[in-house]
Amino acid sequence: MTSLTTNEPIRADLVGRLKNHGGLIALGVILVFNILVTPNFLHTQTLAVNISQVATIAIVAMGMTLVIATGGIDLSVGAVMALSGALAPLIFMSDFGVAYPVLGLIAALFFPLVAALICGLFNGVIVAVLKVQPIIATLILFISGRGIAQVLTNGNLQTFSNPEFSYLGTGKILGFPFQGWLAVAIACILFWVVNRTVFGRYLLAIGGNERAAKLSGGPVQRVKIGAYVICSMLSGLAGLIVVAINSASDAARNGNLMELDAIAAAVVGGALLQGGKAPIFGAILGAVIIQLVKYTLLANGVEDEVALIAKALIILAAVYIQQARKE
């Protein structure tokens, strides 16, 4: 990093991102490989499939990036996805939801996000107020969140036919999946929040040096709680999207292992695990890379299991490069 970093945060962020273009190079390599090797890669349908799948990872990864920026981690994202995803069909398929479809639809979008917000508050308060390590604090909901979702649905697969709700996962604007646009819009908002608001300044300050942020009078607790709440709500939204894509809610599988994908995407995108950096568009880049690696391997007949090993190696490489650069 040059001396630019201290003076002009936004420009420095851009410069920094260009300097740390490891992710972009990786993306380029994957794209070239796919164009040469994978059949039908340059096909709008391939693009649409990848966008619809990457959007949920990207949305959660952006929330994870905010949490990681505070020096924390959120393991409960997948469980929150399962919970909000289980709630939505329960609401619009209830007697009320059937009698008043419009109100039911609004409630089916609203209350799952409220549930997610409560989960975020729970995580945030345990981390910020009770000062429990984030891994352990979010472990509680990681374990019980999915359990609550399964208790609510009795472990049943809820299938439904509700075109309005499914628009969230299957709708298209200008030929691209709705959730892709949603992810981009969220990224723009979060980028503004991180770089231009007091909340964003403190978010990065806490990750940079929590005690300094506290001693300088920053609202450390509130900002931390805010990061966990945003992360949970984005996870809740992602849970709704997954349910909408499938026209079915399976509490056992919705968001399963999402915490790994989200952490991987955030780290590949340049988030420092020690905190202090919140590269929002980096998270999207990371999500795209993770998704494309998965797609490349599957499209070329490599087994799903080997794709897991590849993902493990990507995470290790990304963090190793990060560490090496720091030293």
Next chain:
Amino acid sequence: MLDQNAFDLRKYISRNPQSVAVWIALIVLIAFGVLRYENFGGAYNISSFLNYNAMFIAISLGMCFVILTGGIDLSVGSVAAFTSVIAAYLSPYGIEVAMPLAILSGVAFGLFNAVCIVYLHIPPFIATLATMLGAKGGSLVISGAQTIAVDWGSNFTQLGMEKAFGLVPWTIVIVGILIVGLWIVLEMTSLGRTVLAVGGGEDATVMMGLKVNRAKIFVYALSGGCAGLAGVFLASGFGAGQPLEGVGWELSAIASVVVGGTLLTGGLGSIPATVAGALLLGLVFNILNFENGKGWISFSAYWQMVIRGAFLFAVILFQTRVMNRQSKVELAR
């Protein structure tokens, strides 16, 4: 065994009130179970309970050492699944071949973690997360995503299904030896002291000239080995290597260690209390099963996860008092 535990209680009563709390909770829960359910204290329930929980105790022990250094090992569940497949493939050669080699394969994963953490300076959380994915992928590849039946003709299944001298399940005997051995290592050897010192403050430990790297490599290798042992128990007790098992085991193990009063920041904790923590978590489910059997309530399996989480929450609330006291001491310095 009882005498040793009593000795430990006295030693830790001033240092770590939670270790005492976990023993009291365990005794209360056992008393509750014995008084309320007819067969709860019966030999069958005790032996099958301990036999089933042996693998969880094993991984909790390894996890305890890792957490004592201030680290974490998220790979134990996947590694156990991997070694259960290895053990199943090797089962025709008998337990004396299958067990050591399966444990060694677990140690290999642990060493990989250690190399990433100690030499590549990758945070434990990320390194073991990657190993978790890698081991899961590996076990699915070598098993073809199928459960691998063990060879029933060899003596392999005796380990998980038969009792030593017709009294105690073999798994319990092995875990018992492991508990005592690791307890001695932690409390009475320089290696154990170094493990505790690393968790107390790594930089200070390096400056004291203690072999920090050796201690860290040891704990991750141990954790991998314990996961390997759990995998052998799994394959032997259920008659098959199970590549899809082990999901969430790392969390159970972490919960056991935390419930046992070990501080997640490292430096403070005890082996017997970890065992008590593992037993306590297992016992909650045992009692739930009995309660379901009585018919008063009907808890689905899904409630177990909710209750497990609530339990962890309660313990964390309790532990924050201890931890906040410690952080106040740090601030005062």
